[in-house]
Every structure is written in structure tokens, then in C-alpha cells.
Amino acid sequence: MFGNLQSAIYNRKWYNNRLLIFLLMLLLVLARGSSVWAEESAWRPALEISENQFGWFPDLTVDLDGNLHVIWGGGTQRMRQIDQSVVDVDLLRYRVLRNGAWGPMTDIAVTCEGGYTVRNSLVVNIDGQINALVRFCTSVMAMSAPADQAGTASAWSNEIYLGTSYYNALATDSQGRLHMLYHEFVFDPSEQANLASEVFYRRSEDGGQTWTIRQNIAYLSGGDERMQIQVDQQDRIHVVWDHGSDWYLGIDNPAYGIYRRSDDGGVSWHVPQALGIANEPTLQTTLGLTVEGNPLVVYRSANGERLFSQYSPDGGTTWQLPAVIPGVRARAAIERGLDSFSLARDSANRLHLLMVGFPEDSPASIPMVLHLIWDGTTWSSPEIVYQSTKRPMWLRAVVAQGNTLHAVWFTYTEVSDWGERRIWHSSRPLSSPQVAAPPPRSLPTAVPRPTTQPLGEPLVQLEAPHDPVVARDLHERPPPTVFNVWREVAGVGVALVGVILILGIFTITTLRRRAREP
Incomplete structure (x- = not known):
């Protein structure tokens, strides 16, 4: 016993x-x-990478080894030897983030004198070369350099003239072809001041050495600006831009966004489609692509603070109704003239929106850099990436190796005359899987192809006026914070439920055993 x-x-x-x-x-x-x-x-603390010197309008790309390359427009003052006068010199500046450490800032080229805006676009091609579009005075030029030598000015190729431009955009496809957009002025007696801005397309099949003749893919009455271009995994080219206004020409008449697609490498284009809100002008049209090649477009109200998204489930052929993006407000309309959003995709097929604005209930007066994630159905609460007394602008984002999100932007200190301008960078790890970098491949031999473009294509206008569709969780999300607290609270809640359940089982089992004891 x-x-x-x-x-x-x-x-x-x-x-x-x-x-x-x-x-x-x-x-x-x-x-x-x-x-x-x-x-x-958590986003890492923002780092000012322009070394406390003038800088604005950056762009960025990731090379085949996962290194981050950034270019921007810089400037300084120099004395002319001929007459000893002081002149403003415009510069193309560059830095690389390699193995977690920033290289030195390098002046790649003198782009002009007199304080012109240096607008740039940057991509890495399948051969590992960095290709850039750079604004030299009022012209857009193509340049390139090996990714591992881009920090040396002499490694960059001579500039190739492509047109007269303010805005430009650049993308590459799986065959190494380069696809560019630029915004050029043409004479039109029916337009304001007899000048009209159009969107032109050109292509290079030899790494940027030669380019096709230009194609006007706009043919629309009114201004056209802020183009964006992306190529999907089927090598279909998707482009968007703002229609109605042209800041450079002084035309402030925003209307809606335009979307077009080419299925044959830019030889021909589908009919343009208007994206926007009936009876409410929109702008800052921003393009993102899912892994299936389905476009998501984000834009803002031109006169209000609402942001909208619009999705095509069939590659851009048909579009769902626009939906309000919950939890955020756009910056003041008076500051919208030169700003831009950015969308980037991670390896889990989520789209990351980087924007300047405010959390919905924020009392702040100075806009912030915000980050939201679209999972294919709904938007996350916004995360605050950067908040300061300085005003951010011109977001550019890219995902490195599938699971690290990088963002760059510039700040200014005065609304009226810009004041101090600096370049900033921040990054954030993602839960998506890491993707191995592809090995470099040689560019295929270029094969000349005909370039034809029908004139006067009809514009597909918006259908009957629609009220925007409010996203399902507009009123269900708690106030946003820097670290997305609502997700952490939910995670802790789930953990506590599990712990309580186990403790309950343990208690019940113990009581039953004691009840059976003699």
C-alpha cells in the first residue's frame, strides 16, 4: 500500500x-x-546621406548582389576663372549601401549651371550594369556604369541625348531591354501658351547605346506629367501618368490618371484608360504590380486629402472601382505640385506604399513619411517612417532580395522658397522570404524592330460617376503608431489566450486527480 x-x-x-x-x-x-x-x-532611424549638403529628387535601385545604389540632384557654388564670378553648379551625386555600410558621396557629373532641377531615374539591367536617365539642363541623357564601379565618376559612360525633358522614368525587362518615358513639350495652338506637354516612349536593346525613335503615347489635350513605368514577369510594359496639369508649364488643371500597356515590348500600345474619381480631380498617380502582372494604382484628391487605390485583376484590361485608402490623409493640396508616391513589391506578393501625409487622426501640421502594406485585399495601418520639423517629399522605394524595404526622399525647410534640402534613407526588414539574386546575363544581340504608332487614339473615359468604395476596415483600425502597435497587441492577445488555455487544462487536470485521491 x-x-x-x-x-x-x-x-x-x-x-x-x-x-x-x-x-x-x-x-x-x-x-x-x-x-x-x-x-x-520597426523602421530603422532615418539617415541623412547627402552629408549635410544640398540635395533633392533622389532615385534608387538594387543590384544583383543586393547592394543599394542612390542618385540625386546636388549642387554647389564655384568661381568662374574667366571673370571670377560665382555661379551655381548642378551636380549628379551618388552613394552606395554595400554590406550594411555607406560608401562616400561621389559627384558623378556636372549637369548644368544655374540651379536647374536634376530629375533622375535608375535601374540595374540583367548584365549587372547600372543604367540612369539624368536631366542635363533641359535635356534628358542616358548614362551607365558597372555596378561595382559606379562610385567612380570615370566609370560612367558618356551621355547620350534622348530629348528635351523635365520628368523621366526608366525600367528594364527580362531580356535586358531598357524602356523609358520622358515628358517633352510640343507646339500646339490650342494649348495654353501654345505649348503642350506629351509623354514619349523610347526603347534600347543594347544596354542604352542606341535607342528607337520617340513615340508619343499621350495625344491628349492638356498637360501630362509624373510618369511611372514598370515591366511585369511576362515582359508587358505598364505605364501611368498624371493628365491635366503641367507644373513646368504653369498649367494647374489636374484631371485624372492615365494607364497604358504594351504587350510587344513597346512596339504598340493598348488604348489609354482614365483612372480616377468622377467629378473630383486626382493626381500623383502611382503604379505597382503584383507578381501576376496585375496593376494597382494609387492616387490622391487634387483638392482634398483623401487617397484612393484602384486595382485591375486581369493585367490592366478592366478595373475595379476606386476605393478610399483608410487611416491616412494626403498632405495639403498647396504642396502637391511636385510630390510623388512609390509602390514596391516584396517576395510575398505584397505591395508597399511609401507616401507623404498624415495618419488619419493626427493633429500634426508638418507631413510625415508613411508606410502602408496592401496584401491583395486590404491595407494595413500606416507606420510612421519619418517625422520631423523638416518637410519630406518625393518618395522612392525598392525591395532588396525580397525581404528588405528601402526608401529615400528629400526634405526641405521652407514652404515658400524650399530652404535647406537634404537626402534621407531608411530601411525595414520584412517577413517575406529572402530571394536569391540572379546571376548576371549577357545582353542578347539587338534585333531591329519596326516602330509604329497610330495617331489620335480614343481615350477610354470614366464610366458613370461613382462614389469611391470605402475599404472594409476603414472604421475598424485603431490609431496608427510608429511600430504598428495594433499588430503587436493582437499577437500578445493570441499568446495570452494560449497561455490561459494551457493553465486551465493544467488546473482542471490537477483538480480531477486530487478528487480521485483516497
Whole structure:
């Protein structure tokens, strides 16, 4: 009898100890998981990368080894030898983030004298070369350099003239072809001041050495500006731009966004489609692509603070109704003239929006850099990436190796005359899988192809006026914070439910065993 009692006590202690060990291990796992998520949720502190010198309108790209390359428009003052006068010199500046460390800032080229805006676009091609479009005075030029030598000015090629431009955009496809857009002025007696801005397309099949003749893909009455271009995995070219206004020509008449697609490498184009809100002008039209090649377009109200998204589930052929993006407000309309959003896709097929604005209920007066994630159905709450007394503008984002999100922008200090301008960078780890970098490939031999473009294509206008569709969780999201607290709270809640459940089972089991004891 005594032996049986001793055995029962031993078994009960063994059982309780096993359950206690299991409970402690579960708590450790949950704590570790919570720590990992908190780390992933946090943006790293923004770093000013222009070394406290003038800089604006950056662009960025990631090379085949995962290194981040950034260019921007800089400037300085120099004395002319001929007459000893001081002149403003415009510069193309460059930095690289390699293995977690920033290289030195390098002046790649003198682009003009007199304080012209240096607008740039940057991509890495399949051969590992960096290709750039750079504004030299009022002209757009093509340049290139090996990715591992881009920090040396002499490694960059001679400039190739492509046209007269203010805005430009550049993309590459899986065959190494370069596709560019630029915004050029043409004479039109029907337009304001007899000048009209149009969007032109050109293509290079030899790494940027030669380019096709220009194609006007706009043919629309009114201004056209702020183009964006992306190529999907089927090598279809998707482009968007703002129609109605042209800041450079002084035309402030925003209307809607334009979307076009080419399925044959830019030889021909589908009929343009208007995207926007009936009876409400929109602008800052921004393009993102899912892995299937379905476009998501984001834009803002020209006169209000609402942001909208519009999605095509069939590659851009048909479009869903526009939906309000919840939880955010755009910056003041008076500051919208030169700003831009950016969308980038991670390896989990989520689209990341970088924008300047405010969390919906924020009392702040100076706009912030915000980050939102679209998972194919809904938007996350906004994260605050950067908040300061300085005003951010011109976001550009890219995802490196599938799971690291990079963003660059510039800041200015005065609304009226810009004041101090600087370039900033921040990054954020993502929960999506890391993707191995593809090895470099040689560019294929260029094959001349005909370039034909029908004139006067009809514009597909908006259908009957629609009220925007409010996203499902517009009123369900709590106030946003820097670290997306609502997700962390949800994670802790789930963890506590699990712990309480285990404790309940443990308690019930113990009570039942005690009830059976003699």
C-alpha cells in the first residue's frame, strides 16, 4: 500500500513537472516570436546621406548582389576663372549601401549651371550594369556604369541625348531591354501658351547605346506629367501618368490618371484608360504590380486629402472601382505640385506604399513619411517612417532580395522658397522570404524592330460617376503608431489566450486527480 502511494506521488510530480516544462517552453517561443515581429515592424532611424549638403529628387535601385545604389540632384557654388564670378553648379551625386555600410558621396557629373532641377531615374539591367536617365539642363541623357564601379565618376559612360525633358522614368525587362518615358513639350495652338506637354516612349536593346525613335503615347489635350513605368514577369510594359496639369508649364488643371500597356515590348500600345474619381480631380498617380502582372494604382484628391487605390485583376484590361485608402490623409493640396508616391513589391506578393501625409487622426501640421502594406485585399495601418520639423517629399522605394524595404526622399525647410534640402534613407526588414539574386546575363544581340504608332487614339473615359468604395476596415483600425502597435497587441492577445488555455487544462487536470485521491 505504501509503495503504491509513493508511486502515485512520484507519477503526479513527474506529470506536473513535464507540464510545467512544456508551459515554460511555450512561453519562451511566444516571447521570441513577439520579439522577432517587433524587430521586423520597426523602421530603422532615418539617415541623412547627402552629408549635410544640398540635395533633392533622389532615385534608387538594387543590384544583383543586393547592394543599394542612390542618385540625386546636388549642387554647389564655384568661381568662374574667366571673370571670377560665382555661379551655381548642378551636380549628379551618388552613394552606395554595400554590406550594411555607406560608401562616400561621389559627384558623378556636372549637369548644368544655374540651379536647374536634376530629375533622375535608375535601374540595374540583367548584365549587372547600372543604367540612369539624368536631366542635363533641359535635356534628358542616358548614362551607365558597372555596378561595382559606379562610385567612380570615370566609370560612367558618356551621355547620350534622348530629348528635351523635365520628368523621366526608366525600367528594364527580362531580356535586358531598357524602356523609358520622358515628358517633352510640343507646339500646339490650342494649348495654353501654345505649348503642350506629351509623354514619349523610347526603347534600347543594347544596354542604352542606341535607342528607337520617340513615340508619343499621350495625344491628349492638356498637360501630362509624373510618369511611372514598370515591366511585369511576362515582359508587358505598364505605364501611368498624371493628365491635366503641367507644373513646368504653369498649367494647374489636374484631371485624372492615365494607364497604358504594351504587350510587344513597346512596339504598340493598348488604348489609354482614365483612372480616377468622377467629378473630383486626382493626381500623383502611382503604379505597382503584383507578381501576376496585375496593376494597382494609387492616387490622391487634387483638392482634398483623401487617397484612393484602384486595382485591375486581369493585367490592366478592366478595373475595379476606386476605393478610399483608410487611416491616412494626403498632405495639403498647396504642396502637391511636385510630390510623388512609390509602390514596391516584396517576395510575398505584397505591395508597399511609401507616401507623404498624415495618419488619419493626427493633429500634426508638418507631413510625415508613411508606410502602408496592401496584401491583395486590404491595407494595413500606416507606420510612421519619418517625422520631423523638416518637410519630406518625393518618395522612392525598392525591395532588396525580397525581404528588405528601402526608401529615400528629400526634405526641405521652407514652404515658400524650399530652404535647406537634404537626402534621407531608411530601411525595414520584412517577413517575406529572402530571394536569391540572379546571376548576371549577357545582353542578347539587338534585333531591329519596326516602330509604329497610330495617331489620335480614343481615350477610354470614366464610366458613370461613382462614389469611391470605402475599404472594409476603414472604421475598424485603431490609431496608427510608429511600430504598428495594433499588430503587436493582437499577437500578445493570441499568446495570452494560449497561455490561459494551457493553465486551465493544467488546473482542471490537477483538480480531477486530487478528487480521485483516497
